[in-house]
Amino acid sequence: MLPSIKRSLAVAALGAFLKAEAAHISSRTKPIAIPKSAPNDAGVPLDSFVSYSFEFSSWPDFAGNLSHPNAFSYNLMSNLGKLQGSMPIARVGGNTQDIAIFDESLETSIVGIIRPNISADYPTIITIGPSYFESYKTMPEGTRFVHGFNMGANSSAARAATWASVSHACKAIGSDLLFWEYGNEPDLFTASGYRPDDWAEADYVTEWLNGTTAIEEATKAACPELAGTKFMAPSFAGIGVNDYFRLDPVEVFKQGLDEKQNIGLIASHNYMGVSTNPGITLQGTLMNHSSVLAKADEQIGVKDGIKALGAALAPNVPFVMGEHNSLARQGRPGLSNGFGAALWGVDWNTYLASQNLTRSHMHQGTNYRYQSWQPIETNLTARGTKPPYYGNVAVAAFMHKPSSESELKISSLPSSSIYATQYAAHVDDTLARILLVDLNTYNTTADNNYTTPFARPVEKYSFQLPSDCKGEAQVQRLLANGSDAITGITWDGYSYNYELDEGKPVRMENVTCGESVKVDGKGMISVEVPWSSAAIVSLDC
Numbered sequence: 200m201l202p203s204i205k206r207s208l209a210v211a212a213l214g215a216f217l218k219a220e221a222a223h224i225s226s227r228t229k230p231i232a233i234p235k236s237a238p239n240d241a242g243v244p245l246d247s248f249v250s251y252s253f254e255f256s257s258w259p260d261f262a263g264n265l266s267h268p269n270a271f272s273y274n275l276m277s278n279l280g281k282l283q284g285s286m287p288i289a290r291v292g293g294n295t296q297d298i299a300i301f302d303e304s305l306e307t308s309i310v311g312i313i314r315p316n317i318s319a320d321y322p323t324i325i326t327i328g329p330s331y332f333e334s335y336k337t338m339p340e341g342t343r344f345v346h347g348f349n350m351g352a353n354s355s356a357a358r359a360a361t362w363a364s365v366s367h368a369c370k371a372i373g374s375d376l377l378f379w380e381y382g383n384e385p386d387l388f389t390a391s392g393y394r395p396d397d398w399a400e401a402d403y404v405t406e407w408l409n410g411t412t413a414i415e416e417a418t419k420a421a422c423p424e425l426a427g428t429k430f431m432a433p434s435f436a437g438i439g440v441n442d443y444f445r446l447d448p449v450e451v452f453k454q455g456l457d458e459k460q461n462i463g464l465i466a467s468h469n470y471m472g473v474s475t476n477p478g479i480t481l482q483g484t485l486m487n488h489s490s491v492l493a494k495a496d497e498q499i500g501v502k503d504g505i506k507a508l509g510a511a512l513a514p515n516v517p518f519v520m521g522e523h524n525s526l527a528r529q530g531r532p533g534l535s536n537g538f539g540a541a542l543w544g545v546d547w548n549t550y551l552a553s554q555n556l557t558r559s560h561m562h563q564g565t566n567y568r569y570q571s572w573q574p575i576e577t578n579l580t581a582r583g584t585k586p587p588y589y590g591n592v593a594v595a596a597f598m599h600k601p602s603s604e605s606e607l608k609i610s611s612l613p614s615s616s617i618y619a620t621q622y623a624a625h626v627d628d629t630l631a632r633i634l635l636v637d638l639n640t641y642n643t644t645a646d647n648n649y650t651t652p653f654a655r656p657v658e659k660y661s662f663q664l665p666s667d668c669k670g671e672a673q674v675q676r677l678l679a680n681g682s683d684a685i686t687g688i689t690w691d692g693y694s695y696n697y698e699l700d701e702g703k704p705v706r707m708e709n710v711t712c713g714e715s716v717k718v719d720g721k722g723m724i725s726v727e728v729p730w731s732s733a734a735i736v737s738l739d740c
């Protein structure tokens with residue numbers, strides 16, 4: 200925690216944003232009451248709530264290998280581990296997982312061929328060799344992994360290659376292995392041409408049970424200490440059947456997907472929209488809490504549907520977002536790669552946590568528009584920390600647990616509205632933090648088409664705290680010049696940019712930190728939040 204400075208000084212130093220005359224500060228009239236204990240239905244996130252999903256073909260770019268570890272990724276992962284109190288988990292999978300064919304004789308880690316008429320973003324002919332798995336040995340201590348096996352390729356040679364890869368994977372990952380995964384988004388296998396038109400839930404379940412048995416046997420033979428490793432499943436792209444998504448996630452459980460009780464985590468995937476579809480906007484699709492609620496409700500429906508099947512079919516395993524991000528098909532420039540997407544990520548992830556979608560693997564790949572960072576230099580994208588990473592940082596700070604024994608509860612406050620949301624974090628049944636997210640877009644570049652000049656509006660909130668909250672509350676801010684900013688993002692006055700110190704935190708002299716607000720004699724505090732920003736208020740209760 201940084202030393203606190205006087206509030207008046209802090210406000211003055213917020214400069215560009217809060218120097219705005221009182222005219223631009225609008226007060227919420229009603230104080231927001233925060234309960235002493237978390238509500239009974241508060242979410243209870245797992246450790247490592249902030250986790251990642253790395254595109255299978257990009258994993259060597261992100262992680263490097265033993266002779267060339269990627270120090271930048273290492274630093275960015277470490278930062279989150281420190282803030283959150285537990286390291287992000289790396290799920291390695293995605294579309295390219297079901298394309299990659301293992302070849303024991305391949306001397307390089309991966310050979311991928313991009314066919315632009317299928318996808319310009321990732322290779323669609325892929326071979327991996329034994330050294331691919333070296334990339335699992337470069338991450339900071341405490342990082343655990345989910346490795347995704349190829350279910351898409353159905354020739355007997357491809358299947359035999361997948362079973363042969365198990366020993367290489369388990370030996371390289373060792374005790375850091377958390378789960379296996381068999382198949383990414385198999386509900387799209389028909390649409391992708393990997394399976395015939397009539398491939399249905401029963402076919403999927405039979406194939407999955409058979410394949411996971413083969414993987415379990417190979418694990419036991421090569422790595423007896425990892426026998427019994429469970430699976431993350433079913434990792435569907437959709438929430439039900441339509442022309443495109445052909446398998447129903449609830450139905451596959453009904454038909455016995457977990458009959459061997461070898462599923463350790465129920466994973467579902469989500470995107471707020473498809474980047475190439477018309478009508479997608481920052482304010483309408485991402486910086487819109489109603490759209491967050493609508494998408495979360497769909498996922499909650501799947502969770503409740505599976506849970507309703509009862510303990511015999513689906514044991515009480517957690518339901519997580521196994522892969523998700525803003526806009527499918529790798530995101531859209533100008534939306535997924537801007538500060539607005541970071542703020543969407545803060546709201547979406549925190550809301551998920553409040554609803555017991557208990558872990559969040561945000562997806563990324565080399566050159567993807569929604570990536571949290573670009574791990575290497577390419578001719579398409581400069582190596583660097585991207586705005587969404589700063590959103591991950593703020594969520595990690597909000598999810599902080601002093602130890603894995605402490606109990607963290609996240610609740611969404613009823614005062615939340617379409618463009619402004621508030622959350623509470625209780626640790627060991629004591630109010631620890633409040634998160635405020637402002638989702639009104641504010642343009643750095645244009646005239647915004649409001650009155651001229653359009654000073655950045657600031658919303659003032661007051662909170663009625665439980666009576667035992669005292670002293671000074673610390674305020675940490677997620678800031679940029681506007682929702683369209685792609686550079687100059689800071690968290691609590693720190694930059695994590697590559698060019699400063701390879702992703703380690705660097706204090707920026709031109710941005711405030713160490714701000715505090717006083718809890719008054721009646722247990723009230725007030726906090727100002729500029730449009731397109733977020734703030735965490737840490738309390739002593």
Ligand SMILES: *[C@@H]1O[C@H](CO)[C@@H](O)[C@H](O)[C@H]1NC(C)=O
Nearest residue numbers: 239240241242243553554555
């Ligand atoms: C989250 O899980 C906890 C513990 O199982 C439960 O008490 C709570 O009601 C759940 N909340 C929601 C929103 O489902």
Ligand SMILES: *[C@@H]1O[C@H](CO)[C@@H](O)[C@H](O)[C@H]1NC(C)=O
Nearest residue numbers: 263264266267306307308330
């Ligand atoms: C490790 O990575 C470096 C740099 O990408 C590469 O040149 C080297 O071949 C890799 N080593 C193995 C064993 O794949």
Ligand SMILES: *[C@@H]1O[C@H](CO)[C@@H](O)[C@H](O)[C@H]1NC(C)=O
Nearest residue numbers: 313314315316317318323392
């Ligand atoms: C993509 O282009 C290649 C030639 O570069 C061609 O062989 C292949 O059939 C095309 N695939 C599709 C799906 O159009």
Ligand SMILES: *[C@@H]1O[C@H](CO)[C@@H](O)[C@H](O)[C@H]1NC(C)=O
Nearest residue numbers: 352353354392393394395396
């Ligand atoms: C096997 O894979 C091919 C190509 O991906 C696909 O066309 C075919 O339908 C699949 N067959 C079965 C039985 O899954």
Ligand SMILES: *[C@@H]1O[C@H](CO)[C@@H](O)[C@H](O)[C@H]1NC(C)=O
Nearest residue numbers: 355358359406409410412413
């Ligand atoms: C079924 O499992 C056996 C070994 O356990 C394996 O050899 C075979 O390829 C699997 N078949 C399918 C369709 O997954």
Ligand SMILES: *[C@@H]1O[C@H](CO)[C@@H](O)[C@H](O)[C@H]1NC(C)=O
Nearest residue numbers: 482483484487489490491493
């Ligand atoms: C916000 O999301 C809701 C729910 O998806 C949608 O009905 C509404 O039109 C969106 N708002 C804007 C400004 O697009």
Ligand SMILES: *[C@@H]1O[C@H](CO)[C@@H](O)[C@H](O)[C@H]1NC(C)=O
Nearest residue numbers: 311312313576577578579580
């Ligand atoms: C960009 O890099 C890729 C992969 O290294 C290469 O195939 C492609 O030709 C390069 N494109 C240009 C325009 O240099």
Ligand SMILES: *[C@@H]1O[C@H](CO)[C@@H](O)[C@H](O)[C@H]1NC(C)=O
Nearest residue numbers: 640641642644645647648683
């Ligand atoms: C922000 O500015 C860009 C570029 O001029 C424009 O396309 C966009 O519509 C503006 N957004 C808002 C909310 O004014």
Ligand SMILES: *[C@@H]1O[C@H](CO)[C@@H](O)[C@H](O)[C@H]1NC(C)=O
Nearest residue numbers: 642643644645646647648649
């Ligand atoms: C602002 O409004 C004017 C007039 O309606 C329009 O021509 C211009 O494109 C708008 N600018 C932005 C950034 O939306």
Ligand SMILES: *[C@@H]1O[C@H](CO)[C@@H](O)[C@H](O)[C@H]1NC(C)=O
Nearest residue numbers: 215643679680684686687688
């Ligand atoms: C943000 O705004 C400040 C103050 O107007 C300006 O000095 C700075 O260059 C801006 N940063 C970016 C990345 O545009």
Ligand SMILES: *[C@@H]1O[C@H](CO)[C@@H](O)[C@H](O)[C@H]1NC(C)=O
Nearest residue numbers: 215680686687688707709710
């Ligand atoms: C602070 O300085 C950095 C680096 O020069 C710049 O990118 C950023 O926009 C500045 N922030 C403000 C609020 O001026």
